[in-house]
Every structure is written in structure tokens, then in C-alpha cells.
Amino acid sequence: PDLPDLLVVGSGFFGLTVAERCASELDLKVLVLDRRHHLGGNAYSEKEPTTGIEVHKYGAHLFHTSNQKVWDYVTRFTTFTGYQHRVFARYQGQVYSFPMNLGLINQFFGKAHTPEEARELIAKQASEFDTETAANLEEKAISLIGRPLYEAFVKGYTAKQWQTDPTELSPDIITRLPVRYTYDNRYFNDTYEGLPTDGYTAWLTRMADHPNIEVRLETDFFDQSNGVAEQFKGKVPIVYTGPIDEYFGNSEGRLSWRTVDLEQSVVDVDDFQGTSVVNANDEDLPYTRILEFKHFHPERVKTHLPGKTVIVHEYSRFAEEGDEPYYPINTAEDREKLLKYRELAKLEPMVLFGGRLGTYKYLDMHMAIGSALSMYENKLRPHFADGAELK
Ligand code: FDA
Numbered sequence: 001p002d003l004p005d006l007l008v009v010g011s012g013f014f015g016l017t018v019a020e021r022c023a024s025e026l027d028l029k030v031l032v033l034d035r036r037h038h039l040g041g042n043a044y045s046e047k048e049p050t051t052g053i054e055v056h057k058y059g060a061h062l063f064h065t066s067n068q069k070v071w072d073y074v075t076r077f078t079t080f081t082g083y084q085h086r087v088f089a090r091y092q093g094q095v096y097s098f099p100m101n102l103g104l105i106n107q108f109f110g111k112a113h114t115p116e117e118a119r120e121l122i123a124k125q126a127s128e129f130d131t132e133t134a135a136n137l138e139e140k141a142i143s144l145i146g147r148p149l150y151e152a153f154v155k156g157y158t159a160k161q162w163q164t165d166p167t168e169l170s171p172d173i174i175t176r177l178p179v180r181y182t183y184d185n186r187y188f189n190d191t192y193e194g195l196p197t198d199g200y201t202a203w204l205t206r207m208a209d210h211p212n213i214e215v216r217l218e219t220d221f222f223d224q225s226n227g228v229a230e231q232f233k234g235k236v237p238i239v240y241t242g243p244i245d246e247y248f249g250n251s252e253g254r255l256s257w258r259t260v261d262l263e264q265s266v267v268d269v270d271d272f273q274g275t276s277v278v279n280a281n282d283e284d285l286p287y288t289r290i291l292e293f294k295h296f297h298p299e300r301v302k303t304h305l306p307g308k309t310v311i312v313h314e315y316s317r318f319a320e321e322g323d324e325p326y327y328p329i330n331t332a333e334d335r336e337k338l339l340k341y342r343e344l345a346k347l348e349p350m351v352l353f354g355g356r357l358g359t360y361k362y363l364d365m366h367m368a369i370g371s372a373l374s375m376y377e378n379k380l381r382p383h384f385a386d387g388a389e390l391k
Pocket of ligand 1: 011015036242326
């Protein structure tokens with residue numbers, strides 16, 4: 001069979017950006033493989049069939065960027081709504097404005113503070129520990145925001161996120177715990193923010209919609225039975241966006257990740273919590289937060305079945321073999337393994353590693369797209385257009 005000019009493993013934002021650029025700009029034939037039954041990687045979304053509400057299947061995805069190049073690129077495939085993300089935090093029977101801001105401070109301490117008064121209060125509470133000598137995450141957090149805010153808004157959430165008591169966690173996990181001395185509770189402060197008007201899957205599908213691009217689903221690059229790897233390795237350039245350790249048969253050991261269990265339910269109320277995300281800060285609530293998807297698209301209210309809503313409880317835990325890897329844990333041991341894998345990757349002929357799994361890095365969507373555009377400009381175009389070596 002005819003070989004493509006380029007093989008892309010993984011149809012997430014990284015893989016599709018590379019495929020789209022090479023197909024559109026260089027007229028290359030690109031084959032994209034994905035082992036899942038759908039394209040789009042973790043940004044994939046679909047409508048919950050009974051309610052018509054769009055659900056992000058791998059956790060909430062909010063698009064935001066200050067990168068003009070990325071914005072100019074993504075707006076070729078989709079328009080964006082005016083959605084601005086805001087998160088609230090539940091603690092001991094109350095719901096607070098979040099991230100920590102003057103509204104939260106006033107509500108929590110039961111008194112109106114001026115910005116100056118609030119600053120003084122938090123500085124005084126934070127003086128209990130010195131940031132430089134903090135021995136663990138708890139001491140570090142207290143040195144930054146004081147014990148009362150730490151105990152309410154960091155302790156339980158962090159313990160659940162890491163399945164570990166914060167006194168046992170490294171102080172290096174946090175560098176900053178920003179407190180805003182204004183009432184600003186916007187989650188992101190990027191130049192551009194919004195949700196794709198027709199949903200993530202429509203956007204991702206348009207990126208792949210090019211006569212030079214073939215997307216082959218339910219096809220694992222490593223599946224011995226279909227022999228994909230043997231068919232292509234060393235014969236065509238490959239952009240690989242799967243897990244880097246898996247590519248090398250975990251020869252240096254597995255890199256560690258956290259995963260999230262997403263428990264979706266349709267409930268019989270029109271509005272469950274009045275907003276899209278409420279964090280669960282109490283330690284005795286087993287989940288870390290509840291998402292309510294209809295609130296991501298208030299403009300679609302007429303298309304949603306009234307009287308029902310879709311909610312998702314999120315539970316965070318360490319990923320085991322077979323779980324979806326979501327957040328790199330990045331211990332010293334992981335960093336050591338990663339360096340070894342990077343050395344191996346350099347030696348691998350005709351293969352470029354990219355994306356969040358291929359680089360073992362948490363990347364927001366705009367970062368994955370930006371880094372794919374750079375790989376195209378700095379490596380793929382010079383190779384295909386000018387015959388430069390592919391490394
Ligand atoms: P991605 O993981 O999307 O795609 C990789 C693809 O490769 C997958 O489809 C996989 O099936 C495939 N693959 C792997 N191995 C393979 C093999 N051997 N053979 C065939 N296919 C293989 N970002 C943001 O900007 N705002 C947000 O709000 C969020 N929220 C968020 C929540 C959660 C829980 C997570 C985990 C992540 C986010 N993100 C995010 C980040 C976002 O998901 C991320 O930027 C993109 O998924 C990155 O795209 P990639 O293409 O790099 O990987």
C-alpha cells in the first residue's frame with residue numbers, strides 16, 4: 001500500500017495541528033492514528049444524548065490564550081463564545097468566591113476589609129512560618145496565606161488531590177498561592193478566552209477535514225496484531241504524541257501520573273449548583289469538585305432539555321497501569337527517567353516527540369497548539385520543503 005508522507009500518532013490538538021499544517025501548507029499526505037474510538041484527544045466532547053448538553057469527556061476544558069499566533073490559528077476553525085470562567089469553593093456549608101480574593105476574605109472572616117486591611121491581616125497570619133525554611137507543603141502554604149485560609153481552602157483539597165496529607169508533601173509542589181486584594185474572581189487573565197461555539201469536537205473535526213488527511217481510529221501504534229509500527233518505522237517521518245515511556249517499552253521505568261475519575265450523572269433539576277464548577281474543600285467529601293456542564297453554554301439554553309442537568313463528580317488519584325494519565329507528578333525520580341528517555345528520543349531516527357504525553361508535561365490547549373506550530377515551523381517545514389535533516 002502507498003505510504004503517507006507523514007505519520008502522526010495521536011489525534012489530540014498537538015497531532016491535528018501538525019497534520020493540518022503539513023497537509024494544507026505543504027500538500028503532504030498525512031495519516032493520523034488514534035487508539036481511541038474518537039479523534040480529538042482529551043479535548044473531545046459529546047452531547048449527553050437525553051439532555052443535549054455538551055460534556056467534555058476528559059474533564060472541563062476552558063480555552064484561553066494570550067498568544068496572538070495561536071489565536072489567529074485557532075479562529076480559522078472555530079468561533080468562540082464570550083464565556084468567562086469562574087470557580088467557586090464550598091467549605092463547611094458555605095460557598096465562597098474563588099480564587100482567594102477580597103470577597104472570599106470578607107465572607108470567611110465575616111467583616112468588610114479594605115484591600116489594605118486584608119493585606120495586613122493575611123501577612124500577620126502568614127508570619128507563623130518562614131517560606132524559605134518551610135519543611136513541607138503545609139508549612140509553605142501557611143507561610144504564604146496563613147493558617148485559617150490554608151485550613152479552609154488548601155488543606156482538604158490538596159490532601160484529596162494527592163491522596164497524601166500535606167505535611168507529607170514536598171514544599172516544592174507550590175511556589176505561589178496567589179491572593180487577590182480585589183473582588184476580581186476571573187479564573188484566567190489571558191487576552192482571549194471563550195468556548196468553541198459549536199463545541200470542541202466540531203472544532204477538532206474541522207482541523208482534520210482536509211483531503212490530504214486520513215484519520216484512522218481504534219488503531220494503536222504498538223498493536224502487534226496490525227503491525228503498524230513495523231509498517232512505518234524508519235520508512236516515513238513520524239510525529240509521536242503518545243506517552244514517551246511507552247514508546248521505549250518502559251525500559252527506564254514508568255513515569256508517574258495522577259488521573260481523575262469522572263462520575264457523570266443526569267439529575268432531575270433544572271439547575272443543580274448555579275455555576276459550572278464548585279470545588280469541594282471539605283476533606284470528608286470524597287470528590288474534589290462538581291462540574292455542571294450546561295453552565296459552560298448559557299447561550300444554548302433553548303437546546304437543553306428543561307428540568308434536567310448533567311453533573312460530574314471528579315475524584316483525583318494516582319494513575320495505575322491502564323488509567324488515563326492526566327497530570328505529570330514529576331518527582332525527582334520521574335525527572336531522572338525523563339532525561340534518559342529524552343536521550344533515547346534523540347537517537348530515534350525520523351521520529352519527533354510532541355504533545356503532553358510525548359514530553360511528559362502538563363500543557364494547556366493553547367500551549368499544545370503553540371508547540372505544534374513551532375515543531376512545524378522549525379522542524380517539519382525545513383525538512384519537507386528544504387530537505388533539512390529531521391531532528
Ligand atoms: P492528547 O492527550 O489530547 O492527545 C493524545 C492522543 O494520542 C490521544 O487521543 C491518545 O489516544 C493518542 N495516543 C496515545 N498513544 C497512542 C498510540 N500508541 N497509538 C495511537 N494513538 C495514541 N487545557 C486547557 O487549555 N484548558 C483546560 O481547561 C484544560 N483542562 C484539562 C483538564 C484535564 C483533566 C486534563 C487532563 C487536561 C486539560 N487541559 C486543558 C489540557 C488539554 O487536555 C491538553 O492541552 C491537550 O489534550 C493536549 O493535546 P495533545 O495532543 O498533546 O494530547
